[in-house]
Amino acid sequence: MTRAHRTRTARTSSGKRSTWRRITSSAIAVGFLGLAGCAGTGGAAATTSIDYWLWESLQLPGYQKCAEAFEKENPDIDVRITQYGWGDYWQKLSAGLVAGAGPDVFTDHLTKYPEFVSRDVLLPLDSLEATKDIDESGFQEGLLDLWTGLDGKRYGMPKDFDTIALFYDNAMLEEAGMTAADLEGLQWNPEDGGTFEQVIAHLSIDANGVRGDEPGFDPANVETYGLASGGSGGGGHGQTQWSWLAGATGWKYTNADVWGTEYNYDDPRVQASLEWLFGLVDKGFMPSFERVGTAPNPQQQLGSGQAALSPDGSWTIASYGRLEGIDLGIASVPAGPIGHPVSMYNGLGDSISAQTDTPEEAARFVAFLGTDACQTIIGEEGVVFPARPAGTEAAIAAFKEKRGVDVSPFTDLVENNYTVLFPVTTHGAEILSILNPVMDGLYIGNEEVSTLTDVDARIDALIAE
Amino acid sequence: MPSRPSAGAGRGQRRPDDTKLALLFIFPAVIGLVLFYFWPLVRGIWLSFTSWDLLSPERFVGFDNYTRMFADPVFWNAIWVTLEYVVLNIGIQTVVALVIALLMQRLTQSTLVRGLILAPYLVSNVVAALVFFWILDFQLGIGNQLLEWVGLDRIGFFTTEEWAIPTIAAVNVWRHMGYTALLIFAGLQAIPQNLYEVARVDGASELRQFTGITLPLLRPILGLVLIISVIGSFQVFDTVSVTTSGGPVNASRVLQVYIYENAFAQFNFGYASALSVAMLAILVVVTFFQYRITRAGQTDLN
Structure with a gap:
């Protein structure tokens, strides 16, 4: 899409x-x-x-x-x-x-x-x-x-x-003493972030040149964030932002592949995934809402060296390819608790x-x-x-x-069937208008992920109408 | 009302009745008024009692839209956000414009200066909003760069809930203050100079002249300016739409933006119409009280 x-x-x-x-x-x-x-x-x-x-x-x-x-x-x-x-x-x-x-x-x-x-x-x-x-x-x-x-x-x-994968700059990896091979087979879980969080931490650099996994890293003064921000994702069910995280826990959007009648935003797995993702802001591994605003541009963040890994959709490959001075590479999103990576498929x-x-x-x-x-x-x-x-x-x-x-990081997911379908339900536009402010609130940090349970009830009531 | 003073002027010859001719002249204007004001108004009110998505025929739902509206937290939030915006916008704008107008009157008669002061008004709202959006960008904006050079922290002008509405209000003050100042300036010109001369002879200070002569005599103009600018202020839309589109969360989701989203993003034209009727009601009440309080229809000059 x-x-x-x-x-x-x-x-x-x-x-x-x-x-x-x-x-x-x-x-x-x-x-x-x-x-x-x-x-x-x-x-x-x-x-x-x-x-x-x-x-x-x-x-x-x-x-x-x-x-x-x-x-x-x-x-x-x-x-x-x-x-x-x-x-x-x-x-x-x-x-x-x-x-x-x-x-x-x-x-x-x-x-x-x-x-x-x-x-x-x-x-x-x-x-x-x-x-x-x-x-x-x-x-x-x-x-x-x-x-x-x-x-x-x-x-x-x-x-x-389309599916989701991670875009990166090879030159930036080299500076960090890493190679493309280090981005293969990454593991992630919502508790400690696994090897994926370690990589993100290592790729984050503060104003003094201290990396995120080194002592003395200043999360309030970061020059390069490990993970680029595409916003809260509330406007599109987190397609590029977190569908691949929540999906890798085994979570599905609705109670059916298509035409579900109940959303699963009350599931602890999606709530834990979001808590981990938005928690990266305080750790200094992802730019804050204040910084990126309502119209975040992850391509620009990667292109200007403000971010190292940018999760984005396959429809943006051509745009990333046009970034000046970037030796572009594409890696698969990390595997999750379910044992393999998962991408939204749309x-x-x-x-x-x-x-x-x-x-x-x-x-x-x-x-x-x-x-x-x-x-x-x-x-x-x-x-x-x-x-x-x-x-x-x-x-x-x-x-x-x-x-x-x-x-291939995009197409392998489809070949292996490691995908979760975009939620096709009635009331699509209204559901997103309910979800979006709440997701922004989670990203800003003034709402708890548990509010999603109420939101889920509101959405289900809307569909049941 | 003195109607046709020539009638019965004593010449013994009545003028032909020209009511028909008058109606003929009024007719084109009436068509426009009915077609483009009354009909949309009536239809809008009717739509607020229906459920309509443009594609299927509208369905009468009684007061459903209104009960939903009164129970809708986003609607009440929108009212408060809009009020916050209006108070900030009108408050700052009127004071600034009054000061500019006084300076223009007392210090310079230069047409160039007057032209310069009006310049921001010539910029379209969307362009002004975009320019400030870039100037105040957290990361790249020169505004935040200046703050940093001065030694202050960067501010997320459009990206934090506390700053969004004040920033948007300030952008619109910038754009409208020259225009408002010019209107007030015109009102100042209408105050007879001899009043000031008399005051000066009596030894009144500048401040005393301002509070004793300028303000009271400016009241009708000021009232009119307030009514116009408050109505305009309530209808703020483009600046918000261009910069924050209602966010962060609901911090800048003013009523017009919420109406727009319901109508053109979700195609709930019935609900959007109900929200618009609420806006109409608010504006009618606000304008009525403003008119009464400022007695804008009367002048103290006679």
Whole structure:
């Protein structure tokens, strides 16, 4: 999901980032495919236009190539791609659906689609000729389940997936007398932090050059923090911030893989994990809330040498790759009490609007977006991991070749099934609005983790409504 | 009200009744007023009694939204946060603006200085907020760098609960003080100079002149300025949205931000409308009392 890290920043769809995004995205008012026009001039037959929306500007070039390939096979269809920044995207989409002027096909998100389904604005893919026979084994495991509604119908064609890993700078490791091998096979537990906390401590350096595991370390005056901060994570269920910690204790978000009816924030395992993580602030191993604010930027923290290890999502690989003066490396998140590392596993899909005038043509395009042909094109761009294994392979090769990074810490987790699914439930936006201030309070340190028990009760009551 | 003074002027010739013509002239303005003021107002109040998410048709729910509102701790917090903001913002802004206006009147008549004082008002709210957001950034901001050079501790202006609202209030004081000062300055210009001359002949001190002449005669203008700026202050949104988006925790979640979140992030348009009606009620009450207390409609000059 490009994704909850966006929800984090744009969560309330207010937020400074969203304003920035509004400014930048209006500059990128992209639109039309050059080729779409060409295809139209060729055939005398009446062509149908399909409007396709997405929010990730880095993915736009890939999808343009995809659309061109689709138009070559289907000369009777024009695809018009429009990209808006995350904040604008959902507002324009809602406004478009209300006014009947929305897209035919659009990129959909797990926190949003349950509400669209309950309001009957999506067409089930099973009801359309081109998409009714989805090849179930053709996607990375579990992704199709995420897009299957409570009624058992499919509302999205999986397009990509993402997981979490640790980004680091090799030069910084070298200074600390460590190598990449030292970051392999790290152990973590919520009590003493295990070898993972030892590494974080060693990588933290105070203003006098004293390391976090040496006597005389001053936690109030730190130059380099062992662990970068992506904020409290309340805006996106801690996807990049702590889902991998809590998950490694064996904890799951809800009482079912998808469409759970009860959240598990009252579980002592998640509460202990959060207590450990936010406890790093006092130890001087992670920047405080005061320091990073409501719009934390872990990439910047790593890039400027303020932090050594940055847990972040696979959709940010390209951005980390662009950091100047960083010899980038990627390591797996640490193994937890459960015996192995765990990452949140999440993905985007393509949905068809119920308002489309041309559902069958839209379905043909969505079916094509879910093929190896298209997903290999997307993979070759080296931006995200496409949902089909062939596409994933192409992406792994592209990341290696284009950016010189080994992305296996991200993909191994999926291969080994060491994942916990993003919580897909009803009332997604409201749940996050309850969770976010509480998580901020925990991070700041003026709330106890035990308040999560009350929060959990409130969330469950909301779902039970 | 003296209506048509020419009528019955004794010429024995009544002017033709021009009510129809008058209505014709008023008509365009009435359309605008009804269409863009009354209709949205009525519809907003109606929506506050419904549950509406934009996509499905609205459903009448009676007073559900209001009972939920009165039981909602975030709503009450928003009221207090908003009040804290208004008190800080208006309090500081009015005093500063009054001082600037007096200085402008007594010390310089330079158009350049007046222009400079108005300059912050020409910057858009969002830009001003972003600029201060960077200046006061904990890590990179020059404001915190200065504090450090002076030997003080860095302050998380936008990232600590104690500082968020005072900082946002100060940013908006900076932006609005010139404009408010100009309005007050106009009021000062309207006070006849001979009153001051008489006072000086009688040997009144500057302070005595200020409390005895300037303040009482400035009261209607000051009242008007207060009413306008208090209403504007209650509606603070953009500065918060750009800088803290309501955080840390709920420290700067002012009422407008909460309304916005409910409407456009969670699509609870019914509840958001109920919150807006609460805002309307607060503003009506506040304005009514301000108007009464400052007697803004009357002047002591006659």
